Structures are given as structure tokens and as C-alpha cells.
Amino acid sequence: MDLNSQTAYVSDNEPAWKDGQDGRIYKVNGSSRMIKAATALTIAFVIVLAAQMVLGQGDSDPAHSGGTVKKNSIGMELVKIPGSRSYKMGSPASEDLRDADEGPVRNVSISNDLWMGKYEVTQAEWEKVMGSNPSGFRDCARCPVENVSWDDAQEFIKKLNARNDGFSYRLPSEAEWEFAARAGSSTPFSIGEKMSPADANFDSRYPYGGADKGQYIVKTEPVGSYKPNAFGLYDMHGNVWEWVEDIYVRAGYAGMPADGSANSSNGDPNKRVRRGGGWDSWGKALRSANRGWKNPRDRNKNGGFRIVAIEK
Numbered sequence: 154m155d156l157n158s159q160t161a162y163v164s165d166n167e168p169a170w171k172d173g174q175d176g177r178i179y180k181v182n183g184s185s186r187m188i189k190a191a192t193a194l195t196i197a198f199v200i201v202l203a204a205q206m207v208l209g210q211g212d213s214d215p216a217h218s219g220g221t222v223k224k225n226s227i228g229m230e231l232v233k234i235p236g237s238r239s240y241k242m243g244s245p246a247s248e249d250l251r252d253a254d255e256g257p258v259r260n261v262s263i264s265n266d267l268w269m270g271k272y273e274v275t276q277a278e279w280e281k282v283m284g285s286n287p288s289g290f291r292d293c294a295r296c297p298v299e300n301v302s303w304d305d306a307q308e309f310i311k312k313l314n315a316r317n318d319g320f321s322y323r324l325p326s327e328a329e330w331e332f333a334a335r336a337g338s339s340t341p342f343s344i345g346e347k348m349s350p351a352d353a354n355f356d357s358r359y360p361y362g363g364a365d366k367g368q369y370i371v372k373t374e375p376v377g378s379y380k381p382n383a384f385g386l387y388d389m390h391g392n393v394w395e396w397v398e399d400i401y402v403r404a405g406y407a408g409m410p411a412d413g414s415a416n417s418s419n420g421d422p423n424k425r426v427r428r429g430g431g432w433d434s435w436g437k438a439l440r441s442a443n444r445g446w447k448n449p450r451d452r453n454k455n456g457g458f459r460i461v462a463i464e465k
């Protein structure tokens with residue numbers, strides 16, 4: 154295996170990539186003001202959520218069908234992702250700081266309803282299934298598990314399936330992941346054109362779309378620390394990169410399956426796609442269309458996953 158050539162192409166969080174994009178060193182400033190603003194936003198959001206719960210409006214809007222949540226046998230929360238739809242996967246050439254592998258934009262069908270982890274798989278959930286915790290960041294049971302390879306994630310899924318709890322589990326396909334991350338949006342992020350430190354955990358010295366800079370936290374945070382998207386999914390942008398099932402093909406989507414299934418046959422199986430960016434990524438890497446990849450045996454402190462479940 155040629156690790157060097159791999160490093161040369163993987164990009165979204167490597168220093169070389171950062172240097173290539175922008176020679177300036179940004180100064181972190183206004184961080185306490187930023188934290189106050191984030192706290193105020195969080196409080197406002199909790200009030201809105203509480204009001205929705207009291208009024209019972211959480212499930213009434215079909216565009217927000219993420220209101221439907223089930224728990225599996227280990228207490229993992231699964232959000233219903235509506236099927237029978239198609240969406241435009243990939244980014245248009247006009248999207249700022251995109252990479253060529255995000256196109257061409259094409260229609261992809263998501264035929265069946267599926268359930269997706271409301272959060273990244275947590276350290277506590279991993280430990281419950283696997284009996285150990287490989288994470289690099291310690292003393293945070295509700296933080297996402299990281300330091301897990303694609304192969305490790307498959308092992309977790311195998312053990313979870315062996316519990317026979319009414320769902321059959323797997324990694325999301327790349328197409329399912331992007332559909333879930335967009336949650337109906339066609340902007341760079343599910344929240345719009347900008348990515349600021351109040352929106353996700355990333356290296357917010359390098360925000361996107363003209364958003365204010367903030368303090369770089371330099372670690373994972375407990376899942377659900379930021380606002381969910383319209384499907385009710387948390388941390389699709391940032392915190393940890395998320396493995397998906399697909400083999401990465403640098404040439405992009407031409408000739409790839411358009412029925413929502415994973416690409417498991419084209420390209421080099423030693424390149425598996427990761428999505429969504431992580432705590433050490435620049436804002437650009439968190440875009441819904443962005444694609445990264447790693448060797449399926451690589452373990453990284455910035456990488457975890459979430460699962461998809463199909464009702465049996």
C-alpha cells in the first residue's frame with residue numbers, strides 16, 4: 154500500500170491542503186463574544202424545541218419528518234429518512250472552493266424509507282457493543298467514537314446485527330449520506346451558504362462563505378451540541394468525518410450508480426469515502442457535497458461514522 158500517494162490526494166484536513174488554499178495565517182479573535190452568541194442561540198433553540206414538544210408540533214411537518222425517532226436495543230436513536238424521492242447529488246461548478254470530484258451534479262433516487270443514526274455513533278454505544286473504547290479523546294461517553302477504521306466500523310455493524318433487534322444495519326451509501334446531509338437543501342450546507350463556529354465543530358479559524366471566525370476547539374464535542382438539520386440529524390457537518398460504504402473514485406460520479414446504492418465495484422477498494430469534515434477541518438470541507446477518503450484500515454482521531462438501519 155502506498156501511503157504517500159494516498160496522503161497526497163486526501164486533503165481536506167492536511168496541512169498541505171491548507172497551505173495550498175490560503176497562505177495567510179488567521180488570528181483567532183472575538184472568541185468569547187462568539188461563545189456568548191452561541192450560548193444565546195442554543196438557549197433560544199432549546200426554548201423553541203420545548204415549545205414544539207408542548208404543542209406537539211414536532212411530527213406534523215412532512216418536510217421535517219425527522220420528527221419520527223425510534224430507539225434500538227442499545228438505546229441508539231434512529232431518525233426516519235423519507236424515501237421515494239430524488240435529489241441532486243454533488244456541487245455545481247459555481248460552488249466556492251469545491252473539488253472536481255464532486256460532480257457532475259446528477260439526479261439520484263432514494264427509493265425506500267430508511268432510518269439513520271440521529272447522531273454519530275458515540276463512545277458509550279461503541280463500548281456497549283464492542284466491550285472496549287478505542288477513542289483518542291477520553292472521558293466523554295457522549296462524544297463520537299473515533300480512531301475507528303472502516304473495517305472496525307464493519308465489525309461494529311456485524312455485532313450490532315447479531316443482536317437481532319428488528320433492524321438490519323449497515324453504513325450509509327454515499328448517496329444516502331448526502332441526501333440526509335442536505336435534508337432538502339441545495340446550498341453548500343443544510344443551513345445555507347455559510348458555516349460559522351455557531352453552526353458546527355470545525356477549525357473555525359477558517360469559516361466558509363464570509364462567516365465570522367471563531368475559536369478552534371481542537372477536539373470532538375458531545376454529539377448534538379449544535380442545531381440539527383431539517384431531517385433531525387445532528388453533526389452531519391463537522392465533529393468527526395463519517396465513513397460511508399462507497400469506494401472512492403477520483404474522477405467523480407460519471408458512470409456511478411444513481412439508484413442510491415453504494416459504489417462497491419468501481420475503483421480501488423483501498424480507498425473508502427468519508428464525509429462531512431471533522432473538528433480539525435476547514436469550513437470548506439464540511440460542505441454537503443465534499444468528499445474525502447482514507448484507506449479502510451486507517452484509524453484517525455478525526456474520523457467516526459453513523460449507521461443506517463432498515464426495519465425487518
Ligand SMILES: [Ca+2]
Nearest residue numbers: 388391393429
Ligand atoms: Ca460528522
Ligand SMILES: [Ca+2]
Nearest residue numbers: 252443444445
Ligand atoms: Ca474534497
